[in-house]
Every structure is written in structure tokens, then in C-alpha cells.
Amino acid sequence: xxxxxxxxxxxxMIGWWLLAAGFVLCWCLSHARxxxxxRMARPSDVLGRVxxxxxxxxxxxxxxxxxxxxxxxx
Amino acid sequence: MVNRRSRRLGEGRSxxxxxxxGPERLSGVxxxxxxxxxxxxxxxxxxxxxxRARRLDFIVVLGAAGYAAYLSGTLPFTLQADIAVALPLxxxxxxxxxxxxxxxxxxxxxxxxxxxxxxxVLLVSTVVWExxxxxxxxxxxxxxxxxxxxxxxxxxxxxxVFVFVWLIAGWALLAGWRRWRR
Numbered sequence: 001x002x003x004x005x006x007x008x009x010x011x012x013m014i015g016w017w018l019l020a021a022g023f024v025l026c027w028c029l030s031h032a033r034x035x036x037x038x039r040m041a042r043p044s045d046v047l048g049r050v051x052x053x054x055x056x057x058x059x060x061x062x063x064x065x066x067x068x069x070x071x072x073x074x
Numbered sequence: 075m076v077n078r079r080s081r082r083l084g085e086g087r088s089x090x091x092x093x094x095x096g097p098e099r100l101s102g103v104x105x106x107x108x109x110x111x112x113x114x115x116x117x118x119x120x121x122x123x124x125x126r127a128r129r130l131d132f133i134v135v136l137g138a139a140g141y142a143a144y145l146s147g148t149l150p151f152t153l154q155a156d157i158a159v160a161l162p163l164x165x166x167x168x169x170x171x172x173x174x175x176x177x178x179x180x181x182x183x184x185x186x187x188x189x190x191x192x193x194x195v196l197l198v199s200t201v202v203w204e205x206x207x208x209x210x211x212x213x214x215x216x217x218x219x220x221x222x223x224x225x226x227x228x229x230x231x232x233x234x235v236f237v238f239v240w241l242i243a244g245w246a247l248l249a250g251w252r253r254w255r256r
Contacts, residue, residue: 012203012207012210012216012217013217016217016222019196019199019200022196023196026196039186039188039189040188040192041185041189041190041193043193045189046185046190046193047246047247049190051247054177057177060247061166061167061170061247064166064240064244064247065163065166065167068159068162068163068244069163071223071227071236071240072145072150072155072158072159072236072237072240073151073155073156073158073159073160074150074156
């Protein structure tokens with residue numbers, strides 16, 4: 001397998017790592033607003049906005065419940 | 075300018091903050107910054123002293139760590155694991171029901187698209203990437219979030235970290251709802 005083939009095989013995992021890096025970068029930027037000129041909201045700000053809608057509040061709660069049940073129980 | 079922006083995004087305005095501004099002042103900032111007509115949340119009227127909230131958070135973190143250590147030792151698809159997972163589920167659901175009435179007429183911060191768009195892009199990208207990998211095979215070459223987390227939780231320590239994060243997320247939902255309500 002040549003280099004392009006190896007790269008293609010690694011692409012899915014590279015994608016996950018890039019997404020993880022994106023989340024970390026956004027988190028850092030949102031917490032560095034005093035020093036970095038950014039308007040990025042913190043995750044808690046976004047979540048607060050989302051759960052202010054009753055239907056979305058229920059959806060977030062159900063999602064949290066499903067994650068725990070799926071990962072740790074069944 | 076920085077102060078205006080940080081207020082707009084909700085920074086440093088947990089109930090009981092010494093520098094927390096009142097509703098009239100915050101509304102004034104909203105008009106001067108964006109003129110969106112939306113009202114800032116004013117925090118809980120019965121503000122909890124910050125040290126007391128911190129102490130509660132500290133106790134919860136310690137409890138979550140201990141519970142994560144216990145739950146990480148259970149085996150999935152057993153009654154013990156079912157009960158261990160069901161307990162925090164029941165607590166958070168009960169807490170949600172308890173605080174639900176206080177959400178009547180809740181008001182939230184105005185937020186620009188540029189403030190939340192990066193998070194939306196990341197979430198949508200994650201969902202798309204999950205679906206793409208899910209539809210492709212073999213799983214070893216196209217891991218999904220489930221298979222990645224299974225691998226990460228193959229050790230008890232790894233599983234304990236996952237359980238801890240999940241428990242803290244549940245607490246954040248409850249605590250956030252308690253703080254965000256008016």
C-alpha cells in the first residue's frame with residue numbers, strides 16, 4: 001500500500017482527531033475572550049440558550065439519558 | 075467594549091457575582107450593543123452566595139468521582155450496571171421536574187450568529203462524519219463514536235473518565251437550569 005492508500009485508510013481517524021481539535025480550539029477561544037478578540041460563545045452559553053426552549057430542554061435531557069444508558073448499561 | 079461583549083455573552087454573571095449588574099443596567103447594554111429588543115437574563119433573585127455554590131460544586135465533583143469509580147467496575151448488560159446507571163438518571167429527571175415550574179417566562183441572553191455558529195458547524199460535522207463512518211465498512215477502518223468510545227473504555231480508568239464526564243454533564247444541566255432561571 002502506497003502513501004496515498006495509507007492516508008486514505010487513516011482518513012476516518014484523522015477526521016475524528018480534527019473534530020476533537022476543533023472542539024478544543026473553540027473551547028479555548030471561548031474561554032479566552034478577555035485576551036483574544038473573539039465573539040465566540042461558551043458552551044454553557046449555547047446550552048443555556050438551547051434549553052430555554054422547553055422542547056429542546058426535553059431533547060437535551062433525553063440525549064443525556066440515552067448516552068449514559070447506551071455507554072454504561074446496555 | 076470587552077466588558078460589553080462579555081456581558082452580552084453571559085461571562086462572569088453567575089448569581090452572587092460581586093460585579094453582577096442589575097436587570098436595568100444589563101438591558102441598557104443590550105440596547106446600546108445590538109438593539110435587538112431582547113432582554114438579558116438577570117440571574118436568580120435569591121442569589122446563592124458564590125462560595126456556597128462553589129462548595130456545592132466541589133461536593134458534587136467529589137461525589138461524581140467516587141460514583142464513577144464504582145460504576146466503572148460494573149459490567150454492561152447486568153442488573154448491577156442497570157441500577158447504577160438508572161440512579162443518576164432518576165435524580166436528574168426528578169431535579170428537572172422540580173425546577174421546571176421556575177422556567178415559566180425565562181429570559182435568555184441575546185446571542186449573535188457568529189457567537190454560536192462555530193459550535194453548530196462542529197456539531198453538524200460530527201453528526202455527518204458519524205453517519206459516513208457508520209455506513210462504511212469494515213468498522214476497524216471506519217470507526218464510529220461508539221467503537222472509539224468502546225476502545226477508550228476498555229480499561230477501567232478510561233471508563234471511569236467517561237462516567238465522570240457524563241455525571242458532570244448531568245449536574246451541569248441541573249445546575250445550569252437552576253442558575254439560568256429568573
